Amino acid sequence: MSNKHEQTHAGEAHGSTAEYVRGLIISILLTIVPFYMVMSGAWSDVATVIVISLAATAQVLVQMIFFLHMDGSSEQGWITMSAVYAVSIIVFVIAGSLWIFEHLNHNLLMGH
């Protein structure tokens, strides 16, 4: 069966059980920490928001590496390029919207 050989080699890297388990465990940890911080309410809001943001960013990266098998290697050049493009557009859209509307509210004296 020459087809069988072809199929197992076609396409991208597909990881191993160990890789998925590692990704799952790190993701669970990065989920528990922010949930625990918010639910216990023992930390200041600023510290909690910082930890939530850092844990979310870390978990997105962990899942991209362990579940989507992205490694920034040269075979994935276009995938990496388009991902960087997407991230920059996302930052522009979200930060830009917040910036514009904060000024709008300020100028209309709606903000406090």
Place this chain on the structure above:
Amino acid sequence: MTSSVLSEHEEVNHDEHHHDAERTVLVSFGFWLYIISDCLLFATLFATYAVMSQSFAGAVTPKELFDLKFVAIETGLLLFSSFTFGMAMLGAHAQNMVRMKSWLLITALLGLGFLGMEIYEFMHFSHEGATPQTSGYWSSFYALVATHGLHVTAGIIWMSLLFVHFNRDGFSLDNMRRLSCLSLFWHFLDIIWICVFSFVYLRGAL
């Protein structure tokens, strides 16, 4: 390996294989571009949510309604389903139909569980007076979270269609491409959910 060593038949065969491999790369990159554009759609919904995050119009606030234990279970279901899809992919690459189908079925059930919880939550919120018409905040909340929920629904429908495809054609190249595109889609939905539970639920409950 030089081509002169290959017989003509082998050369044709080699070309076909090369063509198949090229097509697989093209299909997965094309689907990746769709994922990127979907990312941008979610970025605009997150931006809207962020702008509206304090526009309560005097109505009920998220802090009063959000139940983080409930959200933690939803998160667990989706995160674990991302892992089980990975196991299904490994089963498919090992050409093990039973293993692939069992893990895919578990993934679909976890997805259905997530969806059921989300629908229940929306009904509960509406009952408590937080409908999409209530305030700018709740409009943007429902737009964002329900768009994610619709994607999960599409993913589950796609999974059931794949069962039909795999029953008919087994591990054909087309089916493998379909499965790896759905895998990308499903992991992507989990990544979006990370941002939803962090910036909508956890941030909103503070």
